[in-house]
Amino acid sequence: MAKIIVVTSGKGGVGKTTTAASFAAGLAMRGHKTVVIDFDVGLRNLDLIMGCERRVVFDFINVISGEANLKQALIRDKRHENLYILAASQTRDKDALNQEGVERTLNKLAEDFEYIICDSPAGIETGAIMAMYFADEALVVTNPEVSSVRDSDRVLGMLSSKTKRAKEGGEPVKEHLVVTRYAASRVGKGEMLSLDDINDILGIPLLGVIPESEKVLNASNSGMPVAMEDNADAGQAYLDLVARFLGENRPMRFTQAKKKFLDRLMGR
C-alpha cells in the first residue's frame, strides 16, 4: 500500500522543495521506490533541485489533462533507480489542478510506488490544498522564526479540516515537524527560537532538525539533493530524518552549538 506524504509549510522559502527532494532521495537510497511530485504549478522548481530540468518533456498537468501518460511524464533519477520525479507545469496556473485528476494520478502511481511525496506550493490556496488533500502523512517544514511558526500552525489547522481524511472522518493525517535552517549557536545566544520553543507552540512530534548550512545552497547549485552529498551536515540530518521516518531510533544531531575553548572555560 503506497503512502502519500505531503511536504508543506504555508510560508514560502523555508525549505519545502529542499526537504521534499532530500526526503524522497533518502527513501530511494534506502531501497524504497519513491516518486516526488511538484505541485507548484507555474513556479516549477523541484526539477532544478533534483537536477533534471533539461529532461522534462511532459509534466503533471499534461498527465491530468490526458495529453501525456504517466510513463511519458515520469523522470527517472540518474543516480538512484528507485527515484522518480513528476515535474510541475511551467506555463499553466494552479487552476489546471483538479481534484479528480490529482486523485486519478495518485491512484495510478500507488500501483507502482511505495512512497509518493507531494511537494506543496507556498500559500494556502488551491495548489497547497491539492497537495495535502490525499495525504496520509505530512512533513510540516518550519524555520525557527515567528512568521514561519505561525504559518505552520495555520497549515496544521488545514491538515485537520481540509484533507480527505478530515472530511471523511477517518484517521487524521499524521503530522511530523521538520525544523530547517536551525542555527544552534544563535539559539544558544537567545537570538533564535529553540526546538523546545517551537515544540511548545506547535505541539507535533519532531521528525528532524536540519542545520543552517552552506551545503544546501551548494547542492541546489549543482542540482543534487543535499541528502545525496557525502559529508554534508544538512544531508546527514536528512538521512537521519528518513531513518526516523522508517522507524529507527536516531538521536538528533546538529542541535548543539560547537563551543569555543574560551566559552568552555567560562562555562558559557
Added chain:
Amino acid sequence: MGWLDVFRSNEKKTSAQTAKERLQVVVAHRRGGGGDHPAYFPQLQQDLLAVLRKYVQVGDDAVQMEIEREGDLEVLELNITLPEDAKH
C-alpha cells in the same frame, strides 16, 4: 550554568523569549474554542437541526458548518445532507 551567569542574571529577556511569547498568543487565539469556530457554533448547529426536523427526519450529523475567512470577510458555509428517502 557557568559562574559568569551570576552577573547576567538580571539581563532583560532574549529576543527568542519575546518571539515565543508573541507566538503563544497568536496561536492560542487560532486554536481557541476548537479551531476556527466561534463560540456560538454548537448552539447554532443544534437550532438548525431542530428547525430541519420539523420537516425532515435527519441524523445528528446532517448539519455541517465551516467558517471561511477571506481578508476581512467571514463566510459561513452550511452543508445540509438530506437522507436518501426524504421524498415528499
